[in-house]
Amino acid sequence: MTRWLARRAAQGVLTWAVAVIALFLLVRLLPGDPLAAANELPPETQEALRRLYGLDQPLLTQLGHFLGGLFHGDLGVSLLHGRPVTEVLLGHLPTTLLLGGAVFVADFAIAYWLGTRLAARAGGLEDRWTMRVLLTGHALPPFWLGLVLVWIFALGLRWFPAAGVSDPFLASHIPWSGRALDVLRHMVLPWLTLVLTTLVVPLRHHREAVLETLDADWVRAARARGVPESQVLRRHAARAALGPLVVLLGLWMPMLLTGAVLVETTFAWPGLGWLMAQAVGGRDYPLATGCVLLGAAAVVAGNLLADLLQRLLDPRVST
Amino acid sequence: MKPFRTPGARIAVATLVAFALLALLAPWLLQNPNAMPDPVGERLLGPSLAHPFGTDALSRDLLARLARGGAISLQVGLSAALLASIVGGSIGMLAGSAGRVADTLMMRGTDAFASVPRAFAILFVVAAWPEMPLWAFTLLLGVTGWYAVARIVRAESLRLMATDALTAARALGAGRARIIFRHLLPNVAGQLAVATALGVGEAMLLEAGLSFLGAGVRPPTPSWGGMIHDGKDVLLTAPWATLAPGLALTAAVLATNRIGDALRDAFDPRTR
Numbered sequence: 244m245t246r247w248l249a250r251r252a253a254q255g256v257l258t259w260a261v262a263v264i265a266l267f268l269l270v271r272l273l274p275g276d277p278l279a280a281a282n283e284l285p286p287e288t289q290e291a292l293r294r295l296y297g298l299d300q301p302l303l304t305q306l307g308h309f310l311g312g313l314f315h316g317d318l319g320v321s322l323l324h325g326r327p328v329t330e331v332l333l334g335h336l337p338t339t340l341l342l343g344g345a346v347f348v349a350d351f352a353i354a355y356w357l358g359t360r361l362a363a364r365a366g367g368l369e370d371r372w373t374m375r376v377l378l379t380g381h382a383l384p385p386f387w388l389g390l391v392l393v394w395i396f397a398l399g400l401r402w403f404p405a406a407g408v409s410d411p412f413l414a415s416h417i418p419w420s421g422r423a424l425d426v427l428r429h430m431v432l433p434w435l436t437l438v439l440t441t442l443v444v445p446l447r448h449h450r451e452a453v454l455e456t457l458d459a460d461w462v463r464a465a466r467a468r469g470v471p472e473s474q475v476l477r478r479h480a481a482r483a484a485l486g487p488l489v490v491l492l493g494l495w496m497p498m499l500l501t502g503a504v505l506v507e508t509t510f511a512w513p514g515l516g517w518l519m520a521q522a523v524g525g526r527d528y529p530l531a532t533g534c535v536l537l538g539a540a541a542v543v544a545g546n547l548l549a550d551l552l553q554r555l556l557d558p559r560v561s562t
Numbered sequence: 563m564k565p566f567r568t569p570g571a572r573i574a575v576a577t578l579v580a581f582a583l584l585a586l587l588a589p590w591l592l593q594n595p596n597a598m599p600d601p602v603g604e605r606l607l608g609p610s611l612a613h614p615f616g617t618d619a620l621s622r623d624l625l626a627r628l629a630r631g632g633a634i635s636l637q638v639g640l641s642a643a644l645l646a647s648i649v650g651g652s653i654g655m656l657a658g659s660a661g662r663v664a665d666t667l668m669m670r671g672t673d674a675f676a677s678v679p680r681a682f683a684i685l686f687v688v689a690a691w692p693e694m695p696l697w698a699f700t701l702l703l704g705v706t707g708w709y710a711v712a713r714i715v716r717a718e719s720l721r722l723m724a725t726d727a728l729t730a731a732r733a734l735g736a737g738r739a740r741i742i743f744r745h746l747l748p749n750v751a752g753q754l755a756v757a758t759a760l761g762v763g764e765a766m767l768l769e770a771g772l773s774f775l776g777a778g779v780r781p782p783t784p785s786w787g788g789m790i791h792d793g794k795d796v797l798l799t800a801p802w803a804t805l806a807p808g809l810a811l812t813a814a815v816l817a818t819n820r821i822g823d824a825l826r827d828a829f830d831p832r833t834r
Contacts, residue, residue: 254670261674266683270690382815384767386774387790387808394797394804494710501681505771519682520775523689531689538682546677 244554251550255543262539267309271302318536319529323521328533331518336537338408339507339514342430343499346437350445350495353438355488358449359481363472365454374450377443385502389436389509396432403431406511433510437502444498448491452484459483489552496545500538515541566824574820577813578636585633593623595630595784609802616802618792624803628810631784636762636814638700638769638779643761645704650711651754655746657712658719659738669716676709680768688777699778703765711757718750752829759822763815770811786811 284292293299297308312318318328361370380388397405404410409426417425456462457480465475503516511517515534522530566572588595609616615624657668678686683706688694694702722728722745731745772778773787781788786807793804 258670258674258677261671262677265674266678266686270687273687273691378819379812379816382763382767382819383812384770384774384787384790384808384815386771386787387804387811390790390794390797390804391808394801398798497676497679500679501768501771504679504681504685505774508775516681519685523685523775523777526689526692528689531686535678535682535686538679539677542677542679546673 247554248551251547255547259539259543263313263536264306264310266535267306268302271305313536318533321522321527321530321533323525323527323530328529331530332515332533332537335513335515335518338512339503339516341426342433342437342507342512342514343503345430345434346441346499347495349434349438350442351488351492353442354445354449355481355485358446358488359453359476359484361446362450362453362457362480363476365450374443374447377446380439381441381443383440384505385436385440386505386509388440389433389506392432392436393509404429405432408512429512433506433512436506436509437499441495441498441502445488445491445495449484449488452487453480456480456483486553486557489549489556492549492552493542493546496542500541568824570820571824574817574824577817578821581632581636581810581814584629585636588626588629588633593626595626596622596782615806616800618789618800618803619796624789624806627784627789628786628806631786631789631807632810632814634696634779634783635766635769635786635811638696638703639762639766639818641700642703642707642765642769643758645701646707646761646765647711647754647758649705650708650757651715651747651750653708654712654715655719655742655750658716659723659741659746665716665720669713672709672712675706678706680706681771684768684772685775685777688772696779696783699769699772703769707761707765711754711761714753714757715750718753719746722746722749752825756822756826756829759818759825763818763822766811766815766818 290299297305300308316329318332320326321328321331324331357373361373364370393405396402406429408429409422410429413422413425453476457476459480462475462479465479466472470479500516503514504519505516506512507514507517508520515537519531519534519538521527522534566575613623613625615628618624618627653668653672657665657672660668684699684702687702691698728741728745731741736745769778770785770787770790773785774791776788776791779785779788789807790804790811793800793807797804
């Protein structure tokens with residue numbers, strides 16, 4: 244197990260490194276230029292900047308410098324923030340983990356519970372309408388749904404704040420519980436937006452997996468032994484379908500991060516996605532690089548976690 | 563055609579045809595999407611006979627922009643999904659038929675590309691190439707969308723390669739090209755069609771999202787995402803400027819997804 248984990252982790256790091264190098268080369272080979280923001284400066288200044296960032300060096304030397312810096316955890320200095328990129332990323336990571344974690348728990352818990360329930364009622368009215376509603380949710384542009392929710396619940400009904408992660412005018416004597424509540428109130432709308440637009444993917448997957456196990460011989464055997472139908476469903480079929488649900492984690496992660504770029508921007512939720520959009524808008528090339536590296540690392544970690552969980556759930560799996 | 567017998571699939575096809583017709587007939591029926599006849603007096607007009615969807619903050623007719631933006635959205639989505647299916651299908655079939663070493667190398671490569679979330683990859687390129695033209699943006703959407711297709715097609719190709727029919731074909735001396743084009747391609751074509759249809763909606767949503775961020779279709783070219791971006795600043799006074807493009811986009815994506823599901827039901831009878 245330990246050896247397997249070590250090998251899989253090494254594979255993950257290699258995957259990530261290949262992605263990083265490919266992106267680095269891709270951007271350098273395209274007609275674009277990391278210093279595009281400096282186009283209007285005098286040529287001498289541009290030359291100096293080019294030398295400062297090492298852009299006058301041969302491509303391979305640049306790649307070597309970049310990887311060397313990466314190895315030391317040095318990603319350069321963010322142009323927008325004026326601080327090291329690593330510091331900026333670490334500062335915004337908790338915000339994104341909070342929102343992403345809450346979406347993760349909701350997505351997979353609801354998918355497991357509701358997917359099992361719908362599989363038992365497959366083809367019925369509840370099944371058909373729930374799937375219809377959630378499939379529509381998946382077709383909604385997340386940023387647009389966010390705006391509509393803001394329009395209704397923040398600007399119209401004034402139930403929730405429209406943007407940000409906490410109220411800047413909160414009195415300083417408010418205890419931590421009040422502050423936590425304030426953050427939660429800010430999180431409701433972005434959380435709802437992400438859950439509504441992503442939920443159907445794990446849900447549909449789980450529903451189909453349960454449907455498949457419900458046909459299996461050993462489920463029929465359990466029924467024949469007189470196990471009540473509710474137990475057959477919850478104890479046997481749903482648990483056996485956990486494997487496929489866990490596998491989905493690897494696909495769900497990139498979907499969440501792509502959604503996060505748009506939803507975090509819509510709600511000014513200062514996480515990784517918001518940072519990425521900000522970096523692109525502000526032509527902050529080092530920061531954009533850092534965001535991509537972290538995003539790719541998150542996906543690789545998600546895949547690794549999915550493999551690990553799958554192996555723990557089902558010892559027969561040998562990937 | 564068989565997949566299009568259900569009412570849902572018919573409505574989906576009708577929706578897309580309506581969008582296409584609207585875009586095709588727009589030059590005769592509607593005004594120029596970029597025309598600003600009276601930049602001050604006709605700002606943010608509500609829906610009326612002259613402007614069925616109202617006007618935006620630059621007093622441009624929203625219906626005209628909606629029609630033109632839809633055409634661009636569909637074009638970009640369709641081209642990107644087709645490109646993704648061609649790349650993904652080729653790599654999937656090559657990996658599935660090339661033997662273990664080549665297969666492993668190709669799939670590890672796919673894993674590496676797939677580890678960069680799509681929006682991040684595109685935004686990253688936009689960061690270094692801010693004046694990216696529309697064709698390059700479409701190309702980029704396509705080359706970041708093929709990983710799932712490649713995995714599906716590879717799995718199916720591996721399964722096919724193990725069948726007696728393919729063993730016989732190889733025993734008779736069929737070369738790589740013949741195996742891929744005569745044996746694998748016809749058998750994965752159904753799944754490729756499904757993946758393409760589902761990929762269109764995904765690409766359209768991503769295109770709109772990136773245009774919303776100002777990293778996709780460039781203004782003044784109308785796009786649904788860009789229109790939502792313009793509308794959000796006047797959400798309280800002119801909600802139609804945000805609602806109309808969002809609803810149009812949702813309808814179009816629902817339609818392409820429904821067609822994808824109909825194709826899936828037709829080609830893969832196992833799913834319910």
